[in-house]
Amino acid sequence: MADQHAVAPGHADSVAPEATLPESHTHAGFGTLVLGAIGVVFGDIGTSPLYAFKESMAAAAGGGPVTRDIILGVLSLILWSLVLVVTAKYVFILLRADNKGEGGTLTLVALAQRAIGHRRGFVLVLGIVGAGLFYGDAVLTPAISVLSAVEGLKLVAPTLEDYVVPITLAILTALFLVQSRGTGRVAAFFGPVMLVWFAALALAGALHIADDPTVLTAINPLHSILFFFNHPTVSLAVLGAVCLAVTGAEALYADLGHFGAKPIRSAWLYLVFPALVINYFGQGALVLAHPETAESPLFRLVPDWALVPMIILATLATIIASQAVITGAFSLTRQAVQLGILPRLEIRFTSETHQGQIYLPKVNMFLLFGVIVLVLIFGSSSNLSHAYGVSVFGAMSVDAILAIMVIWKGWRWSLGAALALMLPFLFIDLAFFGANLLKLFTGGYVPVILASVLITMMWTWVKGTNILFEKTRKIDVPFLELVRMLEKSPPHRVKGTAVFLTSDPDTAPAALLHNLKHNKVLHEKNVILTVCSEDVPRVEDEDRVSIEDVGDSFWRIRLSYGYMETPNIPRGLAILRKQGFKFDIMATSFFLSRRSIRPAAHSGMPLWQDKLFISLAKSASDATDFFQIPTGRVVEVGTQVTV
Structure with a gap:
């Protein structure tokens, strides 16, 4: 996932x-x-x-x-x-x-x-x-x-x-x-x-x-x-x-x-x-x-x-x-x-x-x-x-x-x-x-049963994602600490832009760590991208993108969407051109972390709820389609986590 x-x-x-x-x-x-x-x-x-x-x-x-x-x-x-x-x-x-x-x-x-x-x-x-x-x-x-x-x-x-x-x-x-x-x-x-x-x-x-x-x-x-x-x-x-x-x-x-x-x-x-x-x-x-x-x-x-x-x-x-x-x-x-x-x-x-x-x-x-x-x-x-x-x-x-x-x-x-x-x-x-x-x-039992099932599913999803977020945050490497390490010991550079999707911009994405560990390379430009949902229906284009230069060819970018919108990452990143950040979709690779989730022995949820959350995660649509990323530009990196 x-x-x-x-x-x-x-x-x-x-x-x-x-x-x-x-x-x-x-x-x-x-x-x-x-x-x-x-x-x-x-x-x-x-x-x-x-x-x-x-x-x-x-x-x-x-x-x-x-x-x-x-x-x-x-x-x-x-x-x-x-x-x-x-x-x-x-x-x-x-x-x-x-x-x-x-x-x-x-x-x-x-x-x-x-x-x-x-x-x-x-x-x-x-x-x-x-x-x-x-x-x-x-x-x-x-x-x-x-x-x-x-x-x-x-x-x-x-x-x-x-x-x-x-x-x-x-x-x-x-x-x-x-x-x-x-x-x-x-x-x-x-x-x-x-x-x-x-x-x-x-x-x-x-x-x-x-x-x-x-x-x-x-x-x-x-x-x-x-x-x-x-x-x-x-x-x-x-x-x-x-x-x-x-x-x-x-x-x-x-x-x-x-x-x-x-x-x-x-x-x-x-x-x-x-x-x-x-x-x-x-x-x-x-x-x-x-x-x-x-x-x-x-x-x-x-x-x-x-x-x-x-x-x-x-x-x-x-x-x-x-x-x-x-x-x-x-x-x-x-x-x-x-x-x-x-x-x-x-x-x-x-x-x-x-x-x-x-x-x-x-x-x-x-x-x-x-x-x-x-x-x-x-x-x-x-x-x-x-x-x-x-x-x-x-x-x-x-x-x-x-x-x-x-x-x-x-x-x-x-x-x-x-x-x-x-x-x-x-x-x-x-x-x-x-x-x-x-x-x-x-x-009357019909809507009660139906609503109870759906409420259980939604609450399980909210609770499970929070547990997963806290667990991965404990073992993740702080992003700025990784940038300083790479400045001292720079890896081999390759042309193009790499975009790493993450829900937590303060920690290094798992896909970035795996890319450094296995491929031992770093792109000319590296973007840590977070897509956020705001509590407004729609976000104007001038408020859509925020960018932060953290040094050593790394940028943190945040794309904001209202709850009535469907995210489109390429279109959102194209707005950066007006802010002087050159972005070419054909020279960009998007790195996604695909998680394989397993139930933990000691979890914040009962075992049945763990299994329900895992099944919901498996049923989620592909991030590539959801964020409307060109399939030919995506690199997926697998990791295994417990919930």
């Missing part, structure tokens, strides 16, 4: 109180960004009407009749969940917590680490938990969304029920298989399709509110409160189903860097939120007037002639929702690799103009396998709804805790003010999370 790149603390920039529009967005019209946000950001929450109201009523009724107070109570809970969790917490508060225009759980980790300055390990643990839970959501969302849309076929012809699962698997398999081709062309259709979808939701709902206008009284939050008093035995179960209406809210924040705060906020306030509310109230009015429609209220909103087009539109919308989550998983994984939470993974760029469009083969196959297993095990959206929610609100709770730290230390609010602002939202998140834990044995 090549030396792991270091994770640097970054610059102590102050945290901006308002998310600003990234520079790249100034070239795109505001309307274009709003349309793009409608297509990408709101896919998950936009498909919730397919199952949220239906499952909430079923949980409230408990097999009995669906009464008026149940319908009004459920609608009130859904409405105020959308107002408090999505609008207040994410749209008006967290969209302001940006890191150079980027958002997401790992962005909050970077902001919190920078803000508090100490106890960074606790923040990193929270980030690992949040990331692990997000992957659980990324597996569940495609499965439940596409299943719920395809199930509409049963209304067209009951005989099609046996084909729901095979059709769902075919759609999902095709979706994951086309990921390698890139999402650029498909994404061009996302905005218009979702615009039509939200218009259809609003129109279908508006046409049926007149069925029973008293449904509008559910706007009164007293209906939510009275529901808990009147139905204490099922209130938690209903809360666990109501949460389905706000799944996808974290995408508002995670996709901040793609569109900016103002387009996302405008799309939510002026289109998505009104369309969802009108549709939910339309479903409620329909069921009040016609209780027999409770089994599938969304599809019953449309007339028979529009049923098939609505099913097709719903299927397209769920595919888009799935695509958004898959893309989010790719982006989160790249951030995790850059922050040192995961080993290097192969990243393929699918667009020459948009660096955010990436494809990670291993992550894609992991998600596809998980989705197929879930569809086969659960078989219906109703069964899958029992597995949904734990990971979503676990991740939302992590966001709330990290936000308290950022608002307190980063925005320099008083601790009391930060707690007063965020504790109510944390209480709501924890209430939803607790309600979903009731579903632990009926399906």
Whole structure:
């Protein structure tokens, strides 16, 4: 395994109180960004009407009749969940917590680490938990969304029920298989399709509110409160189903860097939120007037002639929702690799103009396998709804805790003010999370197990790399001491430049020591190169490279990259020409240390964790590919270490 790149603390920039529009967005019209946000950001929450109201009523009724107070109570809970969790917490508060225009759980980790300055390990643990839970959501969302849309076929012809699962698997398999081709062309259709979808939701709902206008009284939050008093035995179960209406809210924040705060906020306030509310109230009015429609209220909103087009539109919308989550998983994984939470993974760029469009083969196959297993095990959206929610609100709770730290230390609010602002939202998140834990044995165990496995893997990687770093540092030769020794006893010189990659610039790289020991030569120019990840999304070219001349033809160079960037060493070193350092890629050799890791008798981790770390290290992508070094210029030197 090549030396792991270091994770640097970054610059102590102050945290901006308002998310600003990234520079790249100034070239795109505001309307274009709003349309793009409608297509990408709101896919998950936009498909919730397919199952949220239906499952909430079923949980409230408990097999009995669906009464008026149940319908009004459920609608009130859904409405105020959308107002408090999505609008207040994410749209008006967290969209302001940006890191150079980027958002997401790992962005909050970077902001919190920078803000508090100490106890960074606790923040990193929270980030690992949040990331692990997000992957659980990324597996569940495609499965439940596409299943719920395809199930509409049963209304067209009951005989099609046996084909729901095979059709769902075919759609999902095709979706994951086309990921390698890139999402650029498909994404061009996302905005218009979702615009039509939200218009259809609003129109279908508006046409049926007149069925029973008293449904509008559910706007009164007293209906939510009275529901808990009147139905204490099922209130938690209903809360666990109501949460389905706000799944996808974290995408508002995670996709901040793609569109900016103002387009996302405008799309939510002026289109998505009104369309969802009108549709939910339309479903409620329909069921009040016609209780027999409770089994599938969304599809019953449309007339028979529009049923098939609505099913097709719903299927397209769920595919888009799935695509958004898959893309989010790719982006989160790249951030995790850059922050040192995961080993290097192969990243393929699918667009020459948009660096955010990436494809990670291993992550894609992991998600596809998980989705197929879930569809086969659960078989219906109703069964899958029992597995949904734990990971979503676990991740939302992590966001709330990290936000308290950022608002307190980063925005320099008083601790009391930060707690007063965020504790109510944390209480709501924890209430939803607790309600979903009731579903632990009926399906909720799936995201818990999945997240636990991923959290264990990430924590093992962080802990193992730290142990490895400390062990090798103890036996390494101080770099400056080696330079002084070589000045006194110079070896034979050869033409060209040698670049030695290392994670610790203060110690002599193993590849340099092996080159001197076995080849007994030294190049004319020798560069000790460290690639560091900063806690900002992107680093400007003028801040990319720092160089230090340590004498006797040795230079220490540091290349810095943001956590949203993929390192490109040749391009980074080319910047040195402006600083007077001549660099010719064709006359340069890159020396990498490939480590063979063995478990130690006395390690800082249990044996099983040692073996897990070693397997993760072996699965890491080749450093040559990760750092985009020309393969013909690389020399690898093997060493054996214990962990």
